[in-house]
Amino acid sequence: MSTTAGAAGRRFLVGGNWKMNGSKASIAELAKAWGAAKVDDNVEVVIGAPALYLDYVRQQLPASFATAAQNSYKVASGAFTGEISPAMIKDVGADWVILGHSERRHIFKEADELIGEKVQHALESGLKVIACVGELLEEREAGDTQKVVDRQMHAIAGHVSDWSRVVIAYEPVWAIGTGKTASPEQAQEVHANIRAWLKTNVSEDVAAATRIIYGGSVKPANCVELSKKEDVDGFLVGGASLKPDFVDIINCTRA
Numbered sequence: 001m002s003t004t005a006g007a008a009g010r011r012f013l014v015g016g017n018w019k020m021n022g023s024k025a026s027i028a029e030l031a032k033a034w035g036a037a038k039v040d041d042n043v044e045v046v047i048g049a050p051a052l053y054l055d056y057v058r059q060q061l062p063a064s065f066a067t068a069a070q071n072s073y074k075v076a077s078g079a080f081t082g083e084i085s086p087a088m089i090k091d092v093g094a095d096w097v098i099l100g101h102s103e104r105r106h107i108f109k110e111a112d113e114l115i116g117e118k119v120q121h122a123l124e125s126g127l128k129v130i131a132c133v134g135e136l137l138e139e140r141e142a143g144d145t146q147k148v149v150d151r152q153m154h155a156i157a158g159h160v161s162d163w164s165r166v167v168i169a170y171e172p173v174w175a176i177g178t179g180k181t182a183s184p185e186q187a188q189e190v191h192a193n194i195r196a197w198l199k200t201n202v203s204e205d206v207a208a209a210t211r212i213i214y215g216g217s218v219k220p221a222n223c224v225e226l227s228k229k230e231d232v233d234g235f236l237v238g239g240a241s242l243k244p245d246f247v248d249i250i251n252c253t254r255a
């Protein structure tokens with residue numbers, strides 16, 4: 001899609017996923033750079049910060065940037081050492097949570113069903129959700145990309161009460177942190193298939209309205225071409241969201 005609200009009317013969304021990176025000093029520096037930059041205000045920006053810094057990030061970032069946690073548990077409170085809840089995320093002023101990221105799935109062994117339960121509880125608690133799907137390299141090479149993504153979509157969709165608060169992030173695992181971006185054609189193919197899956201399994205309206213964003217080695221140098229694809233409604237950016245020129249990615253549909 002070449003404009004910030006294309007023919008389908010989906011607002012372009014650029015998310016930053018800082019993962020386990022940053023410090024108070026680096027956050028203050030980034031916030032200063034971004035605050036001084038010219039940012040396309042048609043684009044929705046969501047910054048996923050480490051939970052510990054959410055409160056600080058909310059204070060530092062421009063008010064138009066929303067904030068996200070990178071994970072949350074499936075209940076509001078209780079004896080779950082080390083976990084955080086959607087209620088806590090909201091309490092510190094963040095509106096979003098990223099769930100089902102491939103690092104949660106593969107390093108921390110989160111299963112489809114748990115991710116579905118987390119999505120359900122986050123939505124019931126009033127958060128907006130960036131729900132991630134994506135295949136491993138061996139799954140792509142075996143020709144199983146769509147089978148894997150469909151299975152992950154099924155586990156998420158069964159728990160969604162309000163699709164207007166869900167964004168799907170397609171992040172092929174082989175493209176994350178590797179410098180190997182999916183080509184615009186590869187991204188478009190999977191995004192179109194996800195939209196078709198939504199049409200068949202949820203509804204035509206949800207399929208048309210839901211934003212499907214791409215993640216995996218997105219940077220200023222490749223974001224413009226990716227953004228031109230019809231079913232690419234934004235990005236979830238890892239490493240490049242820790243740099244001042246992340247604003248070039250936010251502004252990519254103006255390029």
Ligand SMILES: O=C(CO)COP(=O)(O)O
Pocket residue numbers: 017101171175176177178179215216217218236237238239240
């Ligand atoms: O995992 C990602 C975003 O959630 C992508 O990370 P990179 O942009 O560093 O490849």
